[in-house]
Amino acid sequence: MASAKSKVTITDVAKAAGVSNSAVSYALNGKPGVSEKTRKRVLEVADSMGWKPNSAAKALSAARTHSIGVVMTAGSKLLGAEPYFMELLAGIGVELEKEDYSLLLRFARDETEALRVHRNWIAAGSVDAVLIFNVEIGDARVELYQQHPEVPALVFSDPSVSGTLTTVSSNDADGARQIVRYLHDLGHRHIARVAGPERFGHTYIRDRVFNEETSNYAMAYDCLHSDYLPEEGRECTERLLSLPNTPTAIVYDNDVMTVEGLHVALSKGLRVPDDLSLMSWDDSYMCTATTPSLTALARDIPKLGEKIVPMLYAMIDGKHVDNQLEPNYHVVTRGSTAAPHIEA
Incomplete structure (x- = not known):
């Protein structure tokens, strides 16, 4: 006779309730992100299946992960050719390593998949904070993290399109x-x-x-x-x-x-x-x-890490952090510009 499964997992509850793992995590942990109807159904299913929270996992969820999440949606062709993101992430990574923090970098095919990764991170407590790049007007990621202030989000964008989230913006x-x-x-x-x-x-x-x-x-x-x-x-x-x-x-x-x-x-x-x-x-x-x-x-892109990382640590500690401007731009004149040639 096969032995019964000794532990009911979130995945088991999700399958029985017909919802995602993230939805179950939101419901069981009392987090926003699911409707009251879904929350009630998940709790009822979990109770009927005898689900019990894992004490070790519960303790870990309250602890810091020492990870900062970044989800990139730019194609591999662009990321391989354009130095900007690599210089920026390298500068941030070097500063984070000084305090034994690291970047958790994920790649998504599109905005929908990126949003799914962010929701999973929030539900599972996988990161202490996130960095958000290439913000669109009406960006769904901004709305998501405004609803989940328990995970600090530092946005690389003008404050006019970043809602109430803290920003680092270039002028x-x-x-x-x-x-x-x-x-x-x-x-x-x-x-x-x-x-x-x-x-x-x-x-x-x-x-x-x-x-x-x-x-x-x-x-x-x-x-x-x-x-x-x-x-x-x-x-x-x-x-x-x-x-x-x-x-x-x-x-x-x-x-x-x-x-x-x-x-x-x-x-x-x-x-x-x-x-x-x-x-x-x-x-x-x-x-x-x-x-x-x-x-x-x-602009000094690698040096941005020295400004960004202290902001992240303060946000993780629950402190209020004001919006910041990147170092100012300046024109570097080289051989590709001159006065226009005017035919005589």
Whole structure:
């Protein structure tokens, strides 16, 4: 005769109740995230099955995990090509290791899968805090963590799209103003931009300020949106250079697209910067590995870890933490920008 199963698990209760493991965890631990009807059903099923909380697991759930969660939804092609996230995560990771903390990094195929990972982390108490990147307008992750303040969330975005969550934000408005002023002072009167996805909050801010500033300087301005991928930088550059009136300068929202833009310009026989100036938003080693090297809007990305990690520790300790700004942007002038060439 087979021995009966000695312990009823959350998975057993979830199957019997017809709900997810996360829903059972929310219900049994008295956390928000499930309806009262579902909570009641889960509790009834758990009671009928003789479910008992594991005392060791209960003690562990109250203890710190020494893990900070990050869920990335960017494709492997972009993450492999763009230095920004690797530099940022490396800087944060180095600072965390000083206190025996580590990053728990997960990759999701899309926003729906990412949200599922976040819900599971909240339900299981898998992380002490989370970092949220690439915030969209009306982002579901912001809403989720506003409902679950027991897991601190530090958001890399402008406070205007981050609800009540604590933010670390770059001054994108000032960065856009610096770029437009820099190109205007060089003598450019028609510029273009290959921007990031419109759904991101920081793209919206950059779009707005570029439109305002170019209008203030009476400059013509064209803008195409992309998903930051190198091939999209190439395609957008080709489209801009096919216009009847081409811009004399193009700004790209990341470095990998700028490099592709340079390749397109050179393949068309254009001289950079004599015929066309190119500029990258964000500086990296890629900007110095080309000929000519690329003018960029720079910030100290690795150093951000020194600012971010103390914020995380304070939030984990239950302290109030004010929103913070990243170090200011500054223009690094290199060989890809100059005054526009005017035919005699």
